[in-house]
Amino acid sequence: MKTAVIVFPGSNCDRDIAVALEAVTGVKPAMVWHGDTALPDGVGVIALPGGFSYGDYLRCGAIAARSAIIPAVVAAANRGVPVIGICNGFQVLTEIGLLPGALMRNEGLDFVCRDIALTVDNAQSAFTSRYARGERVIFPVAHHDGNYFADADTLDRLEGEGRVAFRYAESVNGSARQIAGVLNASGNVLGMMPHPERRIEAAHGGDDGRRLFEGLLETVSA
Numbered sequence: 212m213k214t215a216v217i218v219f220p221g222s223n224c225d226r227d228i229a230v231a232l233e234a235v236t237g238v239k240p241a242m243v244w245h246g247d248t249a250l251p252d253g254v255g256v257i258a259l260p261g262g263f264s265y266g267d268y269l270r271c272g273a274i275a276a277r278s279a280i281i282p283a284v285v286a287a288a289n290r291g292v293p294v295i296g297i298c299n300g301f302q303v304l305t306e307i308g309l310l311p312g313a314l315m316r317n318e319g320l321d322f323v324c325r326d327i328a329l330t331v332d333n334a335q336s337a338f339t340s341r342y343a344r345g346e347r348v349i350f351p352v353a354h355h356d357g358n359y360f361a362d363a364d365t366l367d368r369l370e371g372e373g374r375v376a377f378r379y380a381e382s383v384n385g386s387a388r389q390i391a392g393v394l395n396a397s398g399n400v401l402g403m404m405p406h407p408e409r410r411i412e413a414a415h416g417g418d419d420g421r422r423l424f425e426g427l428l429e430t431v432s433a
């Protein structure tokens with residue numbers, strides 16, 4: 212399966228997600244520069260990596276959201292191609308309107324960098340099919356602006372439609388209702404603040420993140 216990682220100036224997790232995708236698919240992903248205007252033919256999964264695109268100037272993800280490649284990413288998502296945005300990638304997904312809400316400064320204004328316990332809220336999406344609902348998993352986080360915010364009506368809609376994929380099992384950053392991962396209405400776009408790509412093998416301390424990519428591959432290949 213062909214995959215693509217979008218590379219922005221300032222990204223520092225693009226290699227991490229590329230390594231994870233290659234480990235699961237057996238094929239190196241295409242590294243697509245932000246200034247390109249088209250994705251490679253036949254791409255089955257698109258990843259927006261973590262990091263500090265454009266140095267987080269203006270607002271996290273705001274400048275990256277106006278990159279030349281973004282219309283192609285949006286068009287692919289609207290066709291049903293799975294898109295995952297991790298950390299800064301989650302921020303970009305909210306900026307381009309593929310996901311609702313916004314990511315704000317952490318409660319206490321501290322940078323949080325450690326392993327975090329999550330619970331799986333929706334185990335029926337392409338990204339979460341290898342998990343059980345209510346299962347407790349461990350992913351690393353590394354963020355300063357990871358406080359997911361949306362108005363009460365939006366939060367109610369997300370929960371009512373089963374679009375909360377993961378929640379923090381502990382207080383981390385003040386995130387609205389402990390939300391760590393959000394799906395779009397079609398279930399093919401996932402934004403999450405923790406880093407599943409940093410927990411895919413024993414050397415990482417566990418492989419809870421690997422199952423996300425394995426489930427995605429299984430769903431796309433079916």
